[in-house]
Amino acid sequence: MAGMTHTLILLRHGQSEWNEKNLFTGWVDVTLTEKGREEARNGGAMLKESGLKPDVLHTSLLSRAILTANLALEEAGRSWIPVDRSWRLNERHYGALQGKDKAQVRQEFGEEQFMTWRRSYDIAPPPLADDNEFSQAGDERYEALGDDAPRTECLKDVLERMLPYWEGSIKEDLTQGKTVLVAAHGNSLRALVKHLDGISDDDIAALNIPTGIPLVYQLDENFKPLNPGGTYLDPEAAAANAAAVANQGKSH
Numbered sequence: 001m002a003g004m005t006h007t008l009i010l011l012r013h014g015q016s017e018w019n020e021k022n023l024f025t026g027w028v029d030v031t032l033t034e035k036g037r038e039e040a041r042n043g044g045a046m047l048k049e050s051g052l053k054p055d056v057l058h059t060s061l062l063s064r065a066i067l068t069a070n071l072a073l074e075e076a077g078r079s080w081i082p083v084d085r086s087w088r089l090n091e092r093h094y095g096a097l098q099g100k101d102k103a104q105v106r107q108e109f110g111e112e113q114f115m116t117w118r119r120s121y122d123i124a125p126p127p128l129a130d131d132n133e134f135s136q137a138g139d140e141r142y143e144a145l146g147d148d149a150p151r152t153e154c155l156k157d158v159l160e161r162m163l164p165y166w167e168g169s170i171k172e173d174l175t176q177g178k179t180v181l182v183a184a185h186g187n188s189l190r191a192l193v194k195h196l197d198g199i200s201d202d203d204i205a206a207l208n209i210p211t212g213i214p215l216v217y218q219l220d221e222n223f224k225p226l227n228p229g230g231t232y233l234d235p236e237a238a239a240a241n242a243a244a245v246a247n248q249g250k251s252h
């Protein structure tokens with residue numbers, strides 16, 4: 001339909017137990033802290049207040065995104081909407097860094113290596129061994145992936161595995177005129193935002209997504225943002241929270 005616009009809402013999960021402890025998380029399935037639950041409910045209240053009404057939800061297979069979406073939608077009075085979940089929306093697999101303290105990694109390997117692992121576009125941490133306590137090998141939710149299940153990922157890998165889901169399931173819902181809510185993770189959402197806004201491989205390093213604050217995109221008929229960068233429903237809180245994410249590993 002000519003002139004058709006689409007509404008896409010991105011929501012990063014609220015604070016997780018490992019965000020609080022400052023540990024690299026990736027595919028480890030940790031739950032939300034009480035603060036994270038509160039952030040999720042606040043995000044839902046912001047949605048309600050804005051008048052935006054998600055018609056369909058897409059989440060990763062990780063509990064922190066699922067729980068965040070559930071709490072936010074309950075608050076917004078829309079728990080009933082249909083849901084689609086995919087590993088393609090999962091957080092970046094953090095390889096051998098999963099379970100490690102960010103400040104300790106920074107201290108041991110230095111600022112440059114730490115930031116290369118955290119924010120470079122195409123350099124992944126070393127792979128995580130299958131017998132590591134934080135490995136997902138053998139986790140039934142990834143059974144269908146077989147040997148293709150990642151053991152580490154860089155942001156480029158995340159973008160490449162996320163795109164088919166964006167191009168397929170999400171665009172399909174948007175094309176049907178549905179308001180789509182995507183509840184996912186810091187790095188899977190960075191990948192999606194990079195794609196939507198055409199951010200360069202270098203510039204994406206500086207972009208951080210805050211927890212629990214809905215980021216709304218209005219897209220034109222070619223899925224190009226009419227509001228580049230999207231619009232946070234609470235821009236002030238989003239800026240402060242994103243700065244805190246950027247500085248993780250620098251304290252304690």
Ligand SMILES: O=C(O)[C@@H](CO)OP(=O)(O)O
Nearest residue numbers: 023024025026091118186
């Ligand atoms: O640990 C992780 O999985 C991510 C998100 O919490 O961290 P970072 O912001 O360092 O990429």
